[in-house]
Amino acid sequence: MDIPTFDNIKSAYMLIHEHVHRTPVLTSSALNEMAECSLFFKCENFQKTGSFKFRGATNAVLSLSGSGSEKGVATHSSGNHAAALALAAKKQGLRSFIVMPRSSPFNKVAAVRSYGGDITFCDNNLVSREETLERVIKETGATFVHPYDNFNVVCGQGTAAMELLEDHPDMEALFVPVGGGGVLSGSAVSAKALTPGIKVYGCEPENADDAYRSFTQGDIVPSVNPSTIADGLRTSLSQLTFRIISKYADDIFTVSEQEIIDAMRLIWERMKVVTEPSSAVALAAVLKHPEAVKGKTAGIILTGGNADLLNLPFDRG
Numbered sequence: 001m002d003i004p005t006f007d008n009i010k011s012a013y014m015l016i017h018e019h020v021h022r023t024p025v026l027t028s029s030a031l032n033e034m035a036e037c038s039l040f041f042k043c044e045n046f047q048k049t050g051s052f053k054f055r056g057a058t059n060a061v062l063s064l065s066g067s068g069s070e071k072g073v074a075t076h077s078s079g080n081h082a083a084a085l086a087l088a089a090k091k092q093g094l095r096s097f098i099v100m101p102r103s104s105p106f107n108k109v110a111a112v113r114s115y116g117g118d119i120t121f122c123d124n125n126l127v128s129r130e131e132t133l134e135r136v137i138k139e140t141g142a143t144f145v146h147p148y149d150n151f152n153v154v155c156g157q158g159t160a161a162m163e164l165l166e167d168h169p170d171m172e173a174l175f176v177p178v179g180g181g182g183v184l185s186g187s188a189v190s191a192k193a194l195t196p197g198i199k200v201y202g203c204e205p206e207n208a209d210d211a212y213r214s215f216t217q218g219d220i221v222p223s224v225n226p227s228t229i230a231d232g233l234r235t236s237l238s239q240l241t242f243r244i245i246s247k248y249a250d251d252i253f254t255v256s257e258q259e260i261i262d263a264m265r266l267i268w269e270r271m272k273v274v275t276e277p278s279s280a281v282a283l284a285a286v287l288k289h290p291e292a293v294k295g296k297t298a299g300i301i302l303t304g305g306n307a308d309l310l311n312l313p314f315d316r317g
Contacts, residue, residue: 003244004155006193009162009186012059012155019058019091021047023160025167030270035286037293040171042164045275045305049111051232052160052183052303053084053147059156060145061088072096074142076122076129078231079108080304081147086117097142099133101125105231105308125225126236148182149238158186164299165194173298175282178202178211178252179233181241183303188248201292202245202252203285205230205260211237212252215245229257229313232278232304253292255284261313263287267302276307 026041044052061073072095075085082098089096098117100109101124112119122132137144146153160183165171174191178184181202188200204211208226214237223236237245245252255263264280267273282300286293 002151003240003247004151004158004186004189006189008155009158009190012152013159013162015062016055016058016156016159019062020055022163023047025164026271026273028271031266031283035293036290037295038297039286040164040168040297040299041271042160042299042301043273044160045273045279045302049080049083049087049115050304050306051080051084052157052301053080054088055159056150056153056156056182056186057081057084057088057145060150060152061085061092061094063152064143069143070094071141071143073145074133074137074140075099075145075147076133077147078104078234079111080232080306082117083108083111083115085145086112086115090116095142097136097140099129099136101129105306106310107308108306111306146238147235148180149240151240154182154186154240154244156186157183158190160301161187161190161299162194164301165191168297168299169195170297171195171198171299172296173199173201173293174301175201175203175285175298176301177230177233177278177281177303178204178245179208179278180235181211181237181245183301184249185241185244187301188244192248199250199292200248201285202249203282204233204252204254205281206254206256208234209254211245212254214242215249215252218246230260230278230281232276233281253285253289255281255288259284259288265314274305274307275302276304277313279303279305
């Protein structure tokens with residue numbers, strides 16, 4: 001599979017821009033002071049369905065043509081891609097069939113249902129996800145839209161960083177959460193094309209550090225049942241995203257569970273916006289690695305805001 005070029009991402013933007021929000025870029029003087037740099041937050045938590053995933057899902061659905069696509073689309077996802085694909089399909093009059101682990105957050109299951117997704121639950125492991133999805137596709141004839149191992153999905157995700165750097169072309173560093181690698185891949189392609197000298201950093205939990213290990217070892221190291229509060233970052237890189245990240249990313253930083261929770265709380269308290277744990281990983285990495293940002297202008301992709309409000313991690317003591 002070829003890796004996307006910036007021309008592919010620009011084409012994706014032309015296809016989806018009337019269907020997605022151009023999300024705002026926010027700043028915080030308090031967080032700038034803490035990080036000793038100028039931070040610009042691309043707020044994909046304000047995107048439709050509450051995450052950047054709607055960009056990639058929309059591009060994938062709008063790019064479908066023939067070959068049984070009228071039978072609907074299918075995927076496996078713990079939440080944000082599931083909701084994004086369900087809504088993108090609904091807007092085009094298509095059915096969506098979603099395989100979700102039984103451990104998926106209640107709020108994300110409810111969102112998928114509200115967008116018309118037909119949910120089939122599976123066990124909490126990748127083998128069960130894939131086997132269940134295979135059965136669903138065989139029964140329905142739906143077209144599989146992978147959460148990140150999909151050329152059109154990656155191109156759609158890259159439009160968020162494209163917008164950020166169009167608004168702030170002087171960016172010197174970009175911090176992006178990484179799970180399966182779709183948004184980091186697309187962001188890195190956009191960033192390096194628009195601002196060649198920029199540093200692009202992937203950010204992930206220490207408890208799910210497969211992308212870091214893959215990046216440093218030069219081969220994919222799978223994620224095996226990781227335990228992290230950042231539920232959107234538990235997946236492994238694909239061959240596609242690994243190739244893109246290996247080519248364009250400068251480094252991958254890991255952060256502890258407590259650092260994720262602390263960063264999430266800072267965003268809520270200082271910026272007054274809701275983010276989920278996976279989204280806070282990027283700010284946690286900025287605060288942990290001041291040498292990468294001190295005195296510079298840095299961007300952060302706030303990837304989503306679908307926090308489980310009935311199960312918040314903040315210490316009440």
